[in-house]
Amino acid sequence: MKYRDLGKSGLHVSELCFGTLPMGPLQANIPLETAADILVSAIDQGITFFDTAQMYRTYPHLRRAMAQRPGTDLVISSKSTAEDYQTMEQAVQEALRELGRDYIDIFLLHAARVPAAELFVKRGGAWQCLQDYKQKGYLRAVGVSTHVVQTVEMLTAMPEVDIIFPLINDVGLGIIGGSVADMRNAVDHAAAAGKGLFSMKLLGGGNLLAELPQKIAFGRAIPAFSAHAIGMISARELEINLRIFNNQPLDAEMLAGLGKGKSWFLFEPLCKHCGKCVKQCPNGALLWQDNKPNLIRENCLLCGYCASDCPEFAIRVK
Numbered sequence: 672m673k674y675r676d677l678g679k680s681g682l683h684v685s686e687l688c689f690g691t692l693p694m695g696p697l698q699a700n701i702p703l704e705t706a707a708d709i710l711v712s713a714i715d716q717g718i719t720f721f722d723t724a725q726m727y728r729t730y731p732h733l734r735r736a737m738a739q740r741p742g743t744d745l746v747i748s749s750k751s752t753a754e755d756y757q758t759m760e761q762a763v764q765e766a767l768r769e770l771g772r773d774y775i776d777i778f779l780l781h782a783a784r785v786p787a788a789e790l791f792v793k794r795g796g797a798w799q800c801l802q803d804y805k806q807k808g809y810l811r812a813v814g815v816s817t818h819v820v821q822t823v824e825m826l827t828a829m830p831e832v833d834i835i836f837p838l839i840n841d842v843g844l845g846i847i848g849g850s851v852a853d854m855r856n857a858v859d860h861a862a863a864a865g866k867g868l869f870s871m872k873l874l875g876g877g878n879l880l881a882e883l884p885q886k887i888a889f890g891r892a893i894p895a896f897s898a899h900a901i902g903m904i905s906a907r908e909l910e911i912n913l914r915i916f917n918n919q920p921l922d923a924e925m926l927a928g929l930g931k932g933k934s935w936f937l938f939e940p941l942c943k944h945c946g947k948c949v950k951q952c953p954n955g956a957l958l959w960q961d962n963k964p965n966l967i968r969e970n971c972l973l974c975g976y977c978a979s980d981c982p983e984f985a986i987r988v989k
């Protein structure tokens with residue numbers, strides 16, 4: 672496993688970042704104890720970098736794993752979609768409390784599709800809160816997670832931004848405002864300006880899992896990225912990713928069946944037709960038609976964010 676500096680943030684991370692979204696309640700919802708066992712195994716095998724979010728509801732999973740390996744130096748990155756100062760303050764305090772830590776290494780504006788021109792207009796209060804909490808010592812580094820090329824470009828010019836967590840994959844699935852080449856240019860400039868970058872969605876939220884080694888190789892070949900967040904839900908997936916990031920061989924048997932089965936599903940009897948899920952989708956993958964959400968399959972990143980906003984638990988992504 673390689674370990675790298677995350678830009679000029681002062682943080683040092685494993686190249687493989689464990690993404691906790693898929694194991695949590697928005698997606699596979701695996702039992703807490705099983706999830707913690709996988710996370711502990713990841714720690715034992717050299718992963719020191721973990722990605723979570725207020726929305727993912729995986730703080731308990733990480734807390735339980737960290738309790739089993741006290742004193743281990745881990746870098747935890749979280750984020751929140753909070754829009755104003757007060758709700759971001761609550762989000763940071765929730766992370767500190769639920770993770771059982773005195774500080775969070777990285778806290779980001781969870782911004783996905785928010786256009787660059789609107790980001791700090793709509794979320795200025797939330798951003799100010801992150802800077803204040805960094806100043807007080809509760810956060811070590813702050814930044815933004817985004818799918819938008821122009822947002823990466825804008826953040827590059829802002830000295831107060833430590834970390835950028837952009838979406839990239841070799842087919843451009845989910846990239847907004849430009850091509851794969853445009854996003855590559857943007858991340859190159861950001862890295863040259865000293866920003867710490869780690870990639871998200873090299874596997875397109877699971878859509879590209881069938882070609883996992885090739886998709887990860889694409890990301891690893893981009894020097895701008897210090898690390899890559901890869902979601903994992905099983906010991907088998909952990910082993911495969913550890914082999915890739917340790918440059919060890921993989922046989923076809925290990926990879927067989929990867930990428931089969933994950934899908935978006937609406938359980939119609941539970942749907943109360945409120946439309947919240949359509950507004951929540953960051954990828955324009957839900958169309959309101961016939962008084963219910965309809966999936967535009969090619970736009971869906973299987974992120975599960977719509978499921979998190981459904982008060983009736985009518986959506987499943989697993």
Ligand code: SF4
Pocket residue numbers: 935951952953954955956957966970971972973974975976977978988
């Ligand atoms: S419909 Fe949208 S929010 Fe729901 S899983 Fe797909 S991309 Fe994510």
Ligand code: SF4
Pocket residue numbers: 937941942943944945946947948949963964980981982983984985986
């Ligand atoms: S949020 Fe849930 S209840 Fe509301 S329209 Fe979507 S699926 Fe139906």
